[in-house]
Amino acid sequence: QVQLVQSGAEVKKPGASVKVSCKASGYTFTTYAIHWMRQAPGQRLEWMGWINTGNGNTKYSPKFQGRVTITRDTSANTAYMDLSSLRSEDTAVYYCARDIGSWSVFDHWGQGTLVTVSS
Amino acid sequence: IVMTQSPDSLAVSLGERATINCKSSQTILYNSDNKNYLAWYQQKLGQPPRLLIYWASTRESGVPDRFSGGGSGTDFTLTISSLQAEDVAIYYCQQYYSTPHTFGQGTKLEI
Numbered sequence: 001q002v003q004l005v006q007s008g009a010e011v012k013k014p015g016a017s018v019k020v021s022c023k024a025s026g027y028t029f030t031t032y033a034i035h036w037m038r039q040a041p042g043q044r045l046e047w048m049g050w051i052n053t054g055n056g057n058t059k060y061s062p063k064f065q066g067r068v069t070i071t072r073d074t075s076a077n078t079a080y081m082d083l084s085s086l087r088s089e090d091t092a093v094y095y096c097a098r099d100i101g102s103w104s105v106f107d108h109w110g111q112g113t114l115v116t117v118s119s
Numbered sequence: 120i121v122m123t124q125s126p127d128s129l130a131v132s133l134g135e136r137a138t139i140n141c142k143s144s145q146t147i148l149y150n151s152d153n154k155n156y157l158a159w160y161q162q163k164l165g166q167p168p169r170l171l172i173y174w175a176s177t178r179e180s181g182v183p184d185r186f187s188g189g190g191s192g193t194d195f196t197l198t199i200s201s202l203q204a205e206d207v208a209i210y211y212c213q214q215y216y217s218t219p220h221t222f223g224q225g226t227k228l229e230i
Binding site: 035044046059061063097100103105109110 | 169219
């Protein structure tokens with residue numbers, strides 16, 4: 001069965017960077033794009049960007065452009081999201097999700113990774 | 120594109136109908152394929168979202184048929200025909216017409 005398993009919770013200081021991983025199993029990794037979203041406490045979901053796992057092309061939300069980098073390692077069936085210059089407002093649960101068919105509809109999600117930014 | 124849901128919260132009796140509305144700030148109907156680029160998700164406490172419906176009305180595999188989606192252009196609805204206890208959750212709409220893809224603020228559904 002399709003599974004996306006994310007790395008564990010992180011606590012970071014303001015100004016630091018965080019890298020969250022998303023390991024896929026149960027399907028051919030390079031066939032489906034991976035997207036990253038986040039959800040701050042009590043807030044709506046926020047789309048951050050996506051990666052074409054086949055060719056590595058990426059697209060980012062303007063809100064995060066310059067601070068976020070999404071990569072993938074096809075040998076490890078894993079996607080990564082790197083967010084730099086962290087501030088307290090970046091405290092959120094970060095999710096990876098599989099794109100059902102390159103339409104940006106998300107049919108399988110990771111369990112979420114809590115990133116806490118605090119001095 | 121701003122997605123606005125109504126109401127913010129809703130209490131419905133078991134077995135009754137629940138209707139959630141979602142409005143986009145501009146059309147998300149793509150003329151070239153006549154499809155509405157809208158999805159609905161269900162999120163239970165402590166869990167990631169679950170895809171229910173896409174193309175505004177196509178039910179995802181495994182989703183009970185009491186869930187249905189409708190609407191076109193800028194106005195959409197998610198209907199649960201007969202509320203079950205396990206439907207207690209927050210429901211989100213999402214547009215994938217253009218980037219950045221955006222979600223509604225969520226509607227909390229309670230018994």
